[in-house]
Amino acid sequence: MTDTPEQPVVLLVEDDGLLLMEASDTLADAGFTVVEATHADKALKVLENRDDVGVLMTDVDMPQGSMDGFALARLVADRWPRIPVLVVSGMGMPGPNDMPDGARFIPKPYEPTTLVRTLRAFVRRAA
């Protein structure tokens, strides 16, 4: 990718319906194209089927899938190293081995402007 797309694609992974809806609306209002997934396995399917995902934003606690958000982040960083990763959680700060290199962590609840700013910076850097 040589220039920043007009509407970068965010893969948003969150299992709580209400929080997914609100995060999705926030990102859409900020000009992102949002693709939603309710757990890690669905997220991986999306990544396998499209190549335009600009950034991954994932929750940690997603028991319906086969792995939590940290494991998903590490896997994505490994298989799709061009896709920056943002992890959000109410569970406190990540442990020393949770996050892949280059990924960022935002604690929940987060300020929407902080989220948008972080994502925009991510997308610009990757471009």
Add this chain to the structure above:
Amino acid sequence: MYTSTISNSAANEPRLTALEAENARLRALLGHARRQTVMIAQRHERLGRFFLAERDANRAAADRVAAENLRIRREAERAAEVYELDLDELKETEARQTLLMQELSHRVKNTLAMVQAIAAQTLRNAVSLDAAAEALGARLAALAQAHDVLIQGSWSSVDLHGLVEGTIALHGDGERFRVTGPNLTLGPRPGLTFALMLHELGTNAAKYGALSTASGHVAIEWDVEEYGGEAQLRFRWEERGGPPVAPPTRSGFGSRLIERSLVQGFGGSVSLTYPETGAILALRAPLSAVLAGTG
């Protein structure tokens, strides 16, 4: 007795007297010596007995002290063991408490994230600040009430009957509702989402639907069914006897929550329709997605 053949007794008499006197003296001495010996022997014996008694008394005292020492030492060892156990238990309790506090912090942050989402969604769809304030207040009250039900389930499960009864209490009198369904406990997250959904349905029913007229009522029923090879929760909210309704022109928080989040979040299917008889919500969700112990 001997026969004395003393020829000249007169010449021997002074010597005999002297000898007899000496004999008597010697006998007296001997007797005295014997008596002394006896006395000494008796004294020795008394002393001996005394020493023996003292030795036995000392031994007994020593044994008592030794036994007491042993008792004290054993008691001290037991006390040390109990102390070690208490200390271990204290450490364990402390570790458990730390874990509980971390878990509590996590849940509080999740709840705050929900409140933030509800507030943001309410403001997005608000027609006026007053309407937004009222809607927000009502939604947060519903959320708080759902937490009461959640706490009754030790913050790990939400009783569906409890949730429904809470909604009924907020939106009207129980006579307007018909509730049927088996006992079911939802997980905390699906439970809270359900509570918000019921609140929206109740609010709309009271504003435009069956609860806005005297004759209308709401039938709530749910069951567990086998569907497509897995256990599913089937849930239905059906309004009857109210004024004729039309689908809302704008998707409100309630219908968006229901249609978007529930379907996606639960991996089931949902339909929210507005036939003339009254609003109907029909929902299906895999039981594994909503049951307590899974989310």
